[in-house]
Amino acid sequence: MSKATVTAPANIAFIKYWGARDLDRAIPMNTSISMTLEHCVTQCTVETLSHGGEDEVWLAEPDGGFGTADPDFARRIREQLNRIRQWAGRKEPVRVATRNSFPTAGGLASSASGFAALTLAAVAAFGKKPSQRDLSLLARRSGSGSACRSIFGGFVEWAANTGNGSEEESYARQIADADHWDLRNVIAVVEIGPKTVSSIEGHRLATTSPYYGKRLELIPGRAEKVRKAIRERDLNALGPAIEEEAIDLHLITMSSHPPIFYWSPGSLAVLRAVRELRQEGLAAWATMDAGANVHVICDADSEDEVAERLEDLPAVGFVIRDGIGPGPEQDEEHLF
Amino acid sequence: MSKATVTAPANIAFIKYWGARDLDRAIPMNTSISMTLEHCVTQCTVETLSHGGEDEVWLAEPDGGFGTADPDFARRIREQLNRIRQWAGRKEPVRVATRNSFPTAGGLASSASGFAALTLAAVAAFGKKPSQRDLSLLARRSGSGSACRSIFGGFVEWAANTGNGSEEESYARQIADADHWDLRNVIAVVEIGPKTVSSIEGHRLATTSPYYGKRLELIPGRAEKVRKAIRERDLNALGPAIEEEAIDLHLITMSSHPPIFYWSPGSLAVLRAVRELRQEGLAAWATMDAGANVHVICDADSEDEVAERLEDLPAVGFVIRDGIGPGPEQDEEHLF
Numbered sequence: 001m002s003k004a005t006v007t008a009p010a011n012i013a014f015i016k017y018w019g020a021r022d023l024d025r026a027i028p029m030n031t032s033i034s035m036t037l038e039h040c041v042t043q044c045t046v047e048t049l050s051h052g053g054e055d056e057v058w059l060a061e062p063d064g065g066f067g068t069a070d071p072d073f074a075r076r077i078r079e080q081l082n083r084i085r086q087w088a089g090r091k092e093p094v095r096v097a098t099r100n101s102f103p104t105a106g107g108l109a110s111s112a113s114g115f116a117a118l119t120l121a122a123v124a125a126f127g128k129k130p131s132q133r134d135l136s137l138l139a140r141r142s143g144s145g146s147a148c149r150s151i152f153g154g155f156v157e158w159a160a161n162t163g164n165g166s167e168e169e170s171y172a173r174q175i176a177d178a179d180h181w182d183l184r185n186v187i188a189v190v191e192i193g194p195k196t197v198s199s200i201e202g203h204r205l206a207t208t209s210p211y212y213g214k215r216l217e218l219i220p221g222r223a224e225k226v227r228k229a230i231r232e233r234d235l236n237a238l239g240p241a242i243e244e245e246a247i248d249l250h251l252i253t254m255s256s257h258p259p260i261f262y263w264s265p266g267s268l269a270v271l272r273a274v275r276e277l278r279q280e281g282l283a284a285w286a287t288m289d290a291g292a293n294v295h296v297i298c299d300a301d302s303e304d305e306v307a308e309r310l311e312d313l314p315a316v317g318f319v320i321r322d323g324i325g326p327g328p329e330q331d332e333e334h335l336f
Numbered sequence: 337m338s339k340a341t342v343t344a345p346a347n348i349a350f351i352k353y354w355g356a357r358d359l360d361r362a363i364p365m366n367t368s369i370s371m372t373l374e375h376c377v378t379q380c381t382v383e384t385l386s387h388g389g390e391d392e393v394w395l396a397e398p399d400g401g402f403g404t405a406d407p408d409f410a411r412r413i414r415e416q417l418n419r420i421r422q423w424a425g426r427k428e429p430v431r432v433a434t435r436n437s438f439p440t441a442g443g444l445a446s447s448a449s450g451f452a453a454l455t456l457a458a459v460a461a462f463g464k465k466p467s468q469r470d471l472s473l474l475a476r477r478s479g480s481g482s483a484c485r486s487i488f489g490g491f492v493e494w495a496a497n498t499g500n501g502s503e504e505e506s507y508a509r510q511i512a513d514a515d516h517w518d519l520r521n522v523i524a525v526v527e528i529g530p531k532t533v534s535s536i537e538g539h540r541l542a543t544t545s546p547y548y549g550k551r552l553e554l555i556p557g558r559a560e561k562v563r564k565a566i567r568e569r570d571l572n573a574l575g576p577a578i579e580e581e582a583i584d585l586h587l588i589t590m591s592s593h594p595p596i597f598y599w600s601p602g603s604l605a606v607l608r609a610v611r612e613l614r615q616e617g618l619a620a621w622a623t624m625d626a627g628a629n630v631h632v633i634c635d636a637d638s639e640d641e642v643a644e645r646l647e648d649l650p651a652v653g654f655v656i657r658d659g660i661g662p663g664p665e666q667d668e669e670h671l672f
Binding site for chain 2: 210211213214217218244247248251254255259261263264265266267268269271272275315
């Protein structure tokens with residue numbers, strides 16, 4: 001028996017993964033770029049079991065105890081464990097426990113941190129020490145593609161095609177570390193609980209939007225703006241690009257067939273408030289994943305005021321203050 | 337001296353006019369199709385003045401009295417009066433008074449009914465009796481292009497290009513009269529007061545959306561669906577087409593440079609409620625002009641329930657129940 005525990009972060013995409021060439025293996029249609037978070041994390045312990053039988057999957061519950069995962073989520077975890085066993089040449093079942101530091105689903109990228117933590121903990125429990133590239137590939141194959149970005153800290157790019165276009169070439173890499181730029185992410189939580197349409201379903205429908213082809217044409221230019229703004233630590237260049245990109249993602253979902261509305265009334269209230277903050281001279285820019293909650297990107301000097309203003313909005317349940325994080329780490333203490 | 341008073345209706349577009357080949361003369365980039373309303377109307381009295389001098393422009397105020405129009409609106413009215421004088425070969429100044437039956441601006445098409453009523457009343461005051469086609473052309477040239485549809489009752493189409501593509505060919509015509517299909521329009525008012533970005537500015541920015549070209553490609557097919565649904569009185573065919581079209585208009589505004597957000601949080605709350613009504617089996621479909629308010633199209637049997645449900649939404653200030661109308665009429669009684 002061997003046991004490993006890893007804490008892996010969520011990430012917020014500046015350029016979004018939306019639509020796949022191969023949805024099961026999460027081979028994306030477009031390049032994505034993200035910032036790895038510091039406080040929104042998933043902790044996962046994996047223990048190999050000496051006896052045979054099934055994998056055990058436990059999820060932390062709000063009271064601090066652990067309960068069984070819902071069947072669909074447990075199935076996705078077992079499938080990922082099977083991929084890792086196959087890759088590692090191992091056969092033992094494992095016991096898994098996992099805990100998020102933040103509310104699950106609702107566009108807070110719990111699946112990215114969750115599958116990154118699971119992948120890293122399982123690999124460590126099996127005693128393997130692969131390259132970062134291989135870890136990113138393994139995390140991506142979970143089907144929660146953006147997990148491949150959560151393997152790294154700082155700013156991360158997951159290229160759609162870095163080489164020959166094969167599945168082996170689709171992985172993420174760090175483009176700047178967490179010390180490069182102290183960006184903050186104030187998350188205005190307007191809806192808790194699972195989304196009505198999963199991201200996976202959204203990816204599947206992406207290509208049914210008549211605007212999807214044009215979106216793919218726009219991405220390279222927008223990604224280059226984001227890369228340059230990160231390189232130059234230029235928030236006033238980064239901001240418009242990421243806000244435009246976030247709106248763009250939702251334009252695609254709302255023009256899919258059938259349309260998907262991830263925005264709630266509260267999302268629009270926050271977007272409006274962020275525009276007002278800018279009119280007052282504050283550099284704060286919104287981005288949103290496939291969900292209702294709004295991530296407001298600002299610098300360290302503005303964080304307090306941004307957070308206070310967003311907290312005051314009736315539509316906002318609470319805010320989560322997060323910043324840029326150094327990436328996953330292996331923990332000494334285990335969840336069980 | 338001669339005086340005429342006309343009541344002209346607002347209209348709600350099923351296929352939207354958005355973007356112009358020539359914005360000043362309102363030559364549209366695409367075909368539009370609308371339903372003329374019954375109760376949302378503008379009444380306008382025009383009196384020719386025997387003495388020289390300036391036109392006088394009076395607007396009804398909430399207390400029932402009349403006040404002076406704001407300078408920008410008064411200028412647009414005078415410019416339209418100049419066009420009509422030139423067309424009629426007349427030179428006298430006029431006194432104009434105008435009153436809306438509904439809250440102005442905010443996507444309730446007050447300019448369409450307003451410029452239709454002004455045009456018809458002025459033409460009548462000058463003693464002219466032009467063809468419907470010429471009246472539609474004259475109303476369109478006001479710059480509030482959709483006024484050209486308010487010349488007719490029932491269902492109206494304003495073709496982008498009906499012949500040689502010249503300015504003289506851009507006018508509206510009735511495609512079915514008001515007796516053809518008793519549709520209702522329950523307007524959920526979530527915001528009162530002028531829009532932060534005018535429709536004219538929105539038209540001007542339309543072509544800056546990277547998706548605008550694709551939108552123009554989609555319009556003919558969608559317009560044909562709408563025509564067929566009207567012909568066959570098929571609400572379940574009409575509904576999806578008009579709701580898709582309304583979302584589409586706002587996708588274009590939100591992807592313009594700079595982006596325009598006409599939606600308010602309340603707009604999304606109503607859109608969501610309309611989807612819920614449909615899940616309960618009610619045939620109700622939303623459309624929106626360039627504003628925050630939501631027009632819910634349904635049949636006569638569903639109107640009461642739709643109106644009650646929308647009234648109950650916290651985001652909705654009040655609802656206006658309207659139906660399909662027979663078009664403008666000349667009034668015996670004058671506003672002054």
